[in-house]
Amino acid sequence: MDRQGGYTWNHYGKGSAIGFDVCLTFELAWCLHSPICYPMLQVLISRTGPPAEVAEIAEIPMPVPGPGEVSIRMVAAPVNPADLNFLEGTYGKKAVLPCVPGMEGAGVVEAVGHDVTDLKPGMPVMPVGVVGNWTARRVLPASAVLPLPAGIDMRQAAMLSVNPATAWGLLHAAGTPASGAWVAQNAASSAAGHCVIQIAKVLGLRTVNFVRRPESAAACRELGADLVFTDDADGLAAAKAALAEQHVPVVPLLALNAVGGDSALRLLDLLGMGGTHVTYGAMGRQALKVPNGMLIFKTLTLRGFWLNQWQASLPREEEAELYAKLADWVVSGHLRQEIAAMYPLTEIKAALAHAGQSARGGKVLLDIS
Amino acid sequence: MDRQGGYTWNHYGKGSAIGFDVCLTFELAWCLHSPICYPMLQVLISRTGPPAEVAEIAEIPMPVPGPGEVSIRMVAAPVNPADLNFLEGTYGKKAVLPCVPGMEGAGVVEAVGHDVTDLKPGMPVMPVGVVGNWTARRVLPASAVLPLPAGIDMRQAAMLSVNPATAWGLLHAAGTPASGAWVAQNAASSAAGHCVIQIAKVLGLRTVNFVRRPESAAACRELGADLVFTDDADGLAAAKAALAEQHVPVVPLLALNAVGGDSALRLLDLLGMGGTHVTYGAMGRQALKVPNGMLIFKTLTLRGFWLNQWQASLPREEEAELYAKLADWVVSGHLRQEIAAMYPLTEIKAALAHAGQSARGGKVLLDIS
Numbered sequence: 001m002d003r004q005g006g007y008t009w010n011h012y013g014k015g016s017a018i019g020f021d022v023c024l025t026f027e028l029a030w031c032l033h034s035p036i037c038y039p040m041l042q043v044l045i046s047r048t049g050p051p052a053e054v055a056e057i058a059e060i061p062m063p064v065p066g067p068g069e070v071s072i073r074m075v076a077a078p079v080n081p082a083d084l085n086f087l088e089g090t091y092g093k094k095a096v097l098p099c100v101p102g103m104e105g106a107g108v109v110e111a112v113g114h115d116v117t118d119l120k121p122g123m124p125v126m127p128v129g130v131v132g133n134w135t136a137r138r139v140l141p142a143s144a145v146l147p148l149p150a151g152i153d154m155r156q157a158a159m160l161s162v163n164p165a166t167a168w169g170l171l172h173a174a175g176t177p178a179s180g181a182w183v184a185q186n187a188a189s190s191a192a193g194h195c196v197i198q199i200a201k202v203l204g205l206r207t208v209n210f211v212r213r214p215e216s217a218a219a220c221r222e223l224g225a226d227l228v229f230t231d232d233a234d235g236l237a238a239a240k241a242a243l244a245e246q247h248v249p250v251v252p253l254l255a256l257n258a259v260g261g262d263s264a265l266r267l268l269d270l271l272g273m274g275g276t277h278v279t280y281g282a283m284g285r286q287a288l289k290v291p292n293g294m295l296i297f298k299t300l301t302l303r304g305f306w307l308n309q310w311q312a313s314l315p316r317e318e319e320a321e322l323y324a325k326l327a328d329w330v331v332s333g334h335l336r337q338e339i340a341a342m343y344p345l346t347e348i349k350a351a352l353a354h355a356g357q358s359a360r361g362g363k364v365l366l367d368i369s
Numbered sequence: 370m371d372r373q374g375g376y377t378w379n380h381y382g383k384g385s386a387i388g389f390d391v392c393l394t395f396e397l398a399w400c401l402h403s404p405i406c407y408p409m410l411q412v413l414i415s416r417t418g419p420p421a422e423v424a425e426i427a428e429i430p431m432p433v434p435g436p437g438e439v440s441i442r443m444v445a446a447p448v449n450p451a452d453l454n455f456l457e458g459t460y461g462k463k464a465v466l467p468c469v470p471g472m473e474g475a476g477v478v479e480a481v482g483h484d485v486t487d488l489k490p491g492m493p494v495m496p497v498g499v500v501g502n503w504t505a506r507r508v509l510p511a512s513a514v515l516p517l518p519a520g521i522d523m524r525q526a527a528m529l530s531v532n533p534a535t536a537w538g539l540l541h542a543a544g545t546p547a548s549g550a551w552v553a554q555n556a557a558s559s560a561a562g563h564c565v566i567q568i569a570k571v572l573g574l575r576t577v578n579f580v581r582r583p584e585s586a587a588a589c590r591e592l593g594a595d596l597v598f599t600d601d602a603d604g605l606a607a608a609k610a611a612l613a614e615q616h617v618p619v620v621p622l623l624a625l626n627a628v629g630g631d632s633a634l635r636l637l638d639l640l641g642m643g644g645t646h647v648t649y650g651a652m653g654r655q656a657l658k659v660p661n662g663m664l665i666f667k668t669l670t671l672r673g674f675w676l677n678q679w680q681a682s683l684p685r686e687e688e689a690e691l692y693a694k695l696a697d698w699v700v701s702g703h704l705r706q707e708i709a710a711m712y713p714l715t716e717i718k719a720a721l722a723h724a725g726q727s728a729r730g731g732k733v734l735l736d737i738s
Contacts, residue, residue: 092666260661282661289658292629292651295673297461302671304664309642
């Protein structure tokens with residue numbers, strides 16, 4: 001199965017008016033009776049490179065759903081770091097060019113194929129496991145679309161399948177965590193880090209968090225972080241002291257690393273015997289250095305976590321159940337992601353430039369509605 | 370349970386004749402009717418440091434078994450790298466001083482406590498999970514002693530619980546391996562590496578082996594190695610080419626690392642998607658360097674394997690079953706370890722010096738009989 005969406009529409013972009021002419025010439029008679037050639041906008045890349053350079057706006061005919069398919073009017077889609085890597089060509093899964101980027105988003109069902117019975121026009125939905133969400137409308141197999149609870153905030157819904165799913169997957173990387181267990185993480189003030197804090201709270205876990213900038217600590221505490229320290233040697237010492245002061249002194253058995261280098265090493269140091277250290281990002285752009293003795297005598301496990309691959313490995317029912325749970329937590333207010341700014345699709349270059357800045361204080365969202 | 374043996378005999382060494390005098394004075398009357406104060410030899414350390422410096426010969430009264438205990442006349446015991454680390458004080462488990470070193474060995478039951486029924490005088494046995502085997506005789510709880518098949522080569526039996534058990538544990542570090550699966554390893558010409566080759570063969574696995582010195586390749590092939598290369602960039606390229614040439618091109622999903630540094634990185638490179646990389650040694654004395662992207666996008670798992678801890682975690686029945694299987698393979702000739710030299714207990718310093726040399730071409734064994 002092509003998890004990348006396999007978008008094969010022609011590129012009817014600004015620079016290729018011929019495409020649209022052809023459409024007008026050959027399809028004019030039919031167009032008068034069909035919505036298919038109403039133009040609509042989407043983001044398209046035909047090469048990889050600096051995101052704001054390679055992303056273009058394309059105008060394509062409105063797609064219509066065939067049998068087993070659903071047409072979705074997209075409402076919102078975020079620009080994630082993984083999307084930037086995808087545009088740069090540095091993501092683990094390469095773009096099949098040309099293609100529409102956008103790993104997540106949410107929309108409303110507009111039309112369904114005649115044999116689709118479980119999804120109805122007007123239902124809020126999210127595409128799952130398919131790239132291509134930076135578009136006004138898209139047609140997908142019904143099997144790649146999950147319903148969302150009525151009344152859900154569509155901007156929050158648009159951010160459900162990357163960070164909250166990552167946080168859930170990370171917290172379960174060493175099996176189902178025991179209630180009350182401690183989890184350590186760096187990059188705690190990232191979007192994924194904030195999700196880890198919130199989901200850990202709902203699951204009854206406790207978190208010891210490391211942040212690069214001291215001023216990020218307050219937001220972590222507000223979301224329910226138990227302990228927050230700066231991500232340096234002093235912070236590690238303070239974390240050890242604080243954990244030793246617990247009623248029953250604890251060592252975390254799960255550590256979540258999105259940084260690498262020394263920060264990853266500090267998490268290894270904090271882990272207890274038999275602990276698991278999961279790497280899901282490399283913000284520090286430094287390789288992990290693992291002292292052999294620590295690995296052997298603490299019998300540690302180091303894992304790589306790649307959302308894309310993990311999601312693909314989940315049975316369909318489990319995936320649906322997980323997203324239903326995450327969506328409920330959004331509705332109940334237990335799970336919330338900050339939004340730094342919203343941009344219309346036509347301002348994709350500005351959106352990408354903004355998303356590329358560190359310390360944005362939230363997600364950059366495309367407002368497609 | 371004290372897995373270290375908890376040896377509490379006094380030090381009746383060369384420099385402390387007083388100890389023996391005391392024994393003679395106070396226990397003389399009883400000694401006339403009991404074997405307890407016949408002296409016997411053992412190796413003792415009262416401090417950690419350079420192995421040949423800290424190891425001394427001690428003379429102690431002959432131990433006798435109490436209820437639930439067994440007295441063993443030791444026959445042979447190897448000097449393993451882990452023993453050298455134990456003497457140096459760099460092993461993961463520290464020595465409780467003074468103590469008798471020696472992590473493995475084999476002997477013959479000499480006497481049993483009145484309530485021990487499953488072990489009989491004359492049976493060949495091996496102590497399991499207890500340090501203290503560099504001694505002419507030792508008393509152990511019957512639960513720390515496993516029977517060996519009659520007629521087994523006692524020198525090979527003495528080397529059963531470290532390298533063969535390590536090889537078995539390593540080959541099962543990612544679960545029960547599928548028949549025909551490929552396993553990669555560095556340090557293939559080490560004692561553990563040779564055991565990996567032989568046990569993999571019995572299990573129907575195939576091995577791609579890396580050796581530091583080209584002249585070590587032949588011995589690996591004789592033991593059943595499928596592919597052998599030098600442990601450098603050229604060897605890695607040759608290994609990739611050879612694996613690609615298989616009927617169904619293969620990537621190993623299990624890699625066993627006893628070196629660290631660049632050698633460990635080459636094994637990571639060779640691993641397929643979702644593979645497991647197990648570190649059980651650090652001969653290269655260089656930390657593991659793991660590129661984050663490789664860890665994440667190949668969804669790799671890195672583990673530390675520590676025999677001591679793994680053995681302690683095995684249910685008693687499983688441990689007994691495993692050693693019975695390994696012993697059978699020794700008897701049937703499927704499993705064999707090279708012996709570089711044998712030394713009497715009294716030449717412990719020479720034995721330790723020899724064991725500390727690299728490229729010995731086999732184990733240094735203490736001949737205790």
